[in-house]
Amino acid sequence: xxxxxxxxxxxxxxxxxxxxxxxxxxxxxxxxxxxxxxxxxxxxxxxxxxxxxxxxxxxxxxxxxxxxxxxxxxxxxxxxxxxxxxxxxxxxxxxxxxxxxxxxxxxxxxxxxxxxxxxxxxxxxxxxxxxxxxxxxxxxxxxxxxxxxxxxxxxxxxxxxxxxxxxxxxxxxxxxxxxxxxxxxxxxxxxxxxxxxxxxxxxxxxxxxxxxxxxxxxxxxxxxxxxxxxxxxxxxxxxxxxxxxxxxxxxxxxxxxxxxxxxxxxxxxxxxxxxxxxxxxxxxxxxxxxxxxxxxxxxxxxxxxxxxxxxxxxxxxxxxxxxxxxxxxxxxxxxxxxxxxxxxxxxxxxxxxxxxxxxxxxxxxxxxxxxxxxxxxxxxxxxxxxxxxxxxxxxxxxxxxxxxxxxxxxxxxx
Amino acid sequence: xxxxxxxxxxxxxxxxxxxxxxxxxxxxxxxxxxxxxxxxxxxxxxxxxxxxxxxxxxxxxxxxxxxxxxxxxxxxxxxxxxxxxxxxxxxxxxxxxxxxxxxxxxxxxxxxxxxxxxx
Numbered sequence: 001x002x003x004x005x006x007x008x009x010x011x012x013x014x015x016x017x018x019x020x021x022x023x024x025x026x027x028x029x030x031x032x033x034x035x036x037x038x039x040x041x042x043x044x045x046x047x048x049x050x051x052x053x054x055x056x057x058x059x060x061x062x063x064x065x066x067x068x069x070x071x072x073x074x075x076x077x078x079x080x081x082x083x084x085x086x087x088x089x090x091x092x093x094x095x096x097x098x099x100x101x102x103x104x105x106x107x108x109x110x111x112x113x114x115x116x117x118x119x120x121x122x123x124x125x126x127x128x129x130x131x132x133x134x135x136x137x138x139x140x141x142x143x144x145x146x147x148x149x150x151x152x153x154x155x156x157x158x159x160x161x162x163x164x165x166x167x168x169x170x171x172x173x174x175x176x177x178x179x180x181x182x183x184x185x186x187x188x189x190x191x192x193x194x195x196x197x198x199x200x201x202x203x204x205x206x207x208x209x210x211x212x213x214x215x216x217x218x219x220x221x222x223x224x225x226x227x228x229x230x231x232x233x234x235x236x237x238x239x240x241x242x243x244x245x246x247x248x249x250x251x252x253x254x255x256x257x258x259x260x261x262x263x264x265x266x267x268x269x270x271x272x273x274x275x276x277x278x279x280x281x282x283x284x285x286x287x288x289x290x291x292x293x294x295x296x297x298x299x300x301x302x303x304x305x306x307x308x309x310x311x312x313x314x315x316x317x318x319x320x321x322x323x324x325x326x327x328x329x330x331x332x333x334x335x336x337x338x339x340x341x342x343x344x345x346x347x348x349x350x351x352x353x354x355x356x357x358x359x360x361x362x363x364x365x366x367x368x369x370x371x372x373x374x375x376x377x378x379x380x381x382x383x384x385x386x387x388x389x390x391x392x393x394x395x396x397x398x399x400x401x402x403x404x405x406x407x408x409x410x411x412x413x414x
Numbered sequence: 415x416x417x418x419x420x421x422x423x424x425x426x427x428x429x430x431x432x433x434x435x436x437x438x439x440x441x442x443x444x445x446x447x448x449x450x451x452x453x454x455x456x457x458x459x460x461x462x463x464x465x466x467x468x469x470x471x472x473x474x475x476x477x478x479x480x481x482x483x484x485x486x487x488x489x490x491x492x493x494x495x496x497x498x499x500x501x502x503x504x505x506x507x508x509x510x511x512x513x514x515x516x517x518x519x520x521x522x523x524x525x526x527x528x529x530x531x532x533x
Contacts, residue, residue: 067463067504105488107463107502113490155483160496162483166506209514210485248486248509255505292505 026150026171027095027121028075028299029200029217029241037083038341040310047278047303049075053296057258060288069104071294073097075121087130094151095121097169119169120152128181138185138192138404148175148200155209165212173214174203185404196221204247215244215257223264230270237264239282245290258289260296274307325354325368330375331390332358332365332382335408339387342406346385350378365389447475447517452526459502459532463488466502467530471515473497481516487532489513503532 028049037043054070056063079093101116126146133140152170156163165172179198186192202214218241225235239262246256266280280301287295332343340358343365347356355368367373379391386398386406399409450472459467471480480496482489487503501513511532516525 065462102488105463105490105502108466108490108500113488115488157481160479160481160491161489161499162481164487164489165485209483212485251509253486253506254508294504 024171024214025154025165025168026148026173027077027124028073029219037081037089037307038309038338039083039086039345041083042308042310043079043081043305044308045077045079045081045303045305047077047079047301049073049077049299049301051075051296051299053294055295055297056292057287057289057295058292060286063292065292066106068102068294069106071102073100075100089128089130091126091128091146092124094123097121100167100169102167115163115167116158117156117163117167117169119156121169122171122175123149123151124177125149126177138183140181140183142181142183144177144179144181146177146179148173148177150174154205154207162209165210171202171214172205172207173212175214176201190227192225192227194223194225196223211249213247215246217244218242232270233268235266235268237266237280238262239264255289255291255293258287258293258295260284260288261286276305278303278305325370328367328369328375330365330367330378331363333363333388333408334358334360334406336360336405338403339406339408342385343382343387346381347378350374350381353378442477444476444519444521445474446521447473447478447519447524449473449515449517449524449526452515452528454501454528454530457528457530459530461503461505461508461532463502463504466500468492468498468500469513469515469528469530470498471517471526473517473524475517475519475521477519479518481518482513483516484511484513487511501530507532509533 028051050072052070052072056065056067058065075095075097077093077095079091081089081091084090097118097120099116099118101114103112103114105113124146126144128142128144131141131143148171150170150172152168154168154170154172156168156170177198177200179196181194181196183192183194196219198217198219200217200219202216204213205211219239221237221239223235223237225233228234239260241260241262243257243259246253262282262284264280264282266278268276268278270276278301282296282299282301284296284298289295334340334343337360340360343358344356347353347358347365347367350373352369352371352373353367354370356365358365367378376391379389382389383392383394384398386394386400386402388394388399388409399407452469452471454470455468456465457467459465469482473480478495478497482491482496482499484501486507487501489499489501492498492500501511503511509532510529512527512529514525514527516523518524
């Protein structure tokens with residue numbers, strides 16, 4: 001049931017985008033995110049990103065000059081999201097470079113010179129607040145604050161050479177990222193649009209070796225998603241990214257920073273047991289770099305996600321004890337995972353109810369209790385929340401306040 | 415069965431003995447390392463990599479390890495001991511870049527720096 005709920009949310013807000021840059025230290029910049037998980041839900045995801053760069057630009061024109069022949073990386077990211085409350089989601093992620101390489105210094109023709117590194121990149125911790133939600137209009141606004149921690153080794157070596165900043169797996173810098181995610185559903189959440197705005201500010205690195213500050217990064221993206229079927233979601237994203245110039249030892253690095261506009265087709269497929277797989281490709285359609293720089297040609301993202309309902313898991317642990325309790329069932333109308341979550345949450349708030357499980361097929365709410373509980377009170381609470389039940393029918397106003405995907409009467413009438 | 419076990423025992427013994435690292439350092443007389451000079455064939459390099467600067471670190475002390483570092487641009491070693499490197503950079507790194515060589519052995523380490531201008 002959770003899967004259906006998550007599917008509807010992710011379908012609304014899915015924004016799986018990691019923008020891979022060449023020649024920059026630390027994790028590729030991520031752009032987007034999903035809307036808040038239900039309370040007590042946990043989402044684990046693992047992603048693989050391959051990025052390739054082979055063309056030098058000067059301004060927005062391809063340059064004939066060459067320094068490195070190409071640059072590439074293979075990167076993996078593990079992320080955990082947890083619904084702390086109905087409005088607050090916390091998240092953490094950690095990145096690992098399987099391989100990061102600048103390939104073949106062109107001017108040195110008698111031998112192929114590569115620079116390569118691998119290892120831990122950066123970690124992040126973030127908090128997202130579900131600031132505004134209008135269920136009828138399917139409009140959601142969620143700001144997020146994320147802190148990047150440079151957990152990986154910043155002075156990694158290749159042989160007896162300490163690698164330069166641009167190829168280090170870790171950025172070596174703390175970063176603060178503030179963002180805003182706006183999502184809007186259309187046609188009963190069949191289509192959704194989302195917009196993501198973010199600004200990232202880096203702390204100045206001040207070590208014996210370097211005094212360096214990455215340019216601030218500003219991102220704006222717009223995505224359209226289509227819930228093609230119950231299991232398949234397809235989408236297209238357009239992303240604008242602008243990075244300011246970096247500063248090294250008090251001097252502006254002229255050949256740093258620039259502007260990219262990328263398109264991103266993407267597909268998500270939902271499997272059994274709350275698994276989903278996601279894939280996307282980022283292709284630049286406009287590149288402008290300050291001075292002369294190697295630019296990203298494409299990057300490819302593949303990820304797998306698994307969601308858990310921790311409340312249910314906790315209940316399973318107590319299953320033997322629950323067997324001995326008294327049982328009662330109540331017919332409660334509803335249609336989806338979100339209904340299930342709401343109905344069970346309401347039931348748990350009624351005194352003496354130890355266990356509540358609503359079944360989508362039979363619309364039956366199974367209740368387990370040790371001491372008598374107030375069934376009429378439960379029925380009133382359910383009807384106030386918009387759910388018709390065997391004792392009380394919900395007022396129209398309460399029903400109309402339900403989320404669009406919870407409108408069970410329109411389905412029942414067909 | 416006994417012969418199989420015996421063979422495994424011999425193989426295991428051989429593997430252990432082959433994994434032992436030969437200690438050659440004890441045969442080398444070492445002193446605290448001293449960098450006599452850190453020199454470059456040029457202090458100005460054109461961005462683009464065509465004519466890298468060649469840097470040499472002349473040091474004494476015995477059984478020396480050389481570590482080179484620079485925050486921007488590319489260093490690569492050109493001899494077996496690591497005492498000689500080449501340095502070049504793309505347009506990313508215009509300006510003065512400080513290259514540091516650290517020489518170490520079991521008595522300690524010492525560092526020296528040189529500035530190369532990329533233009």
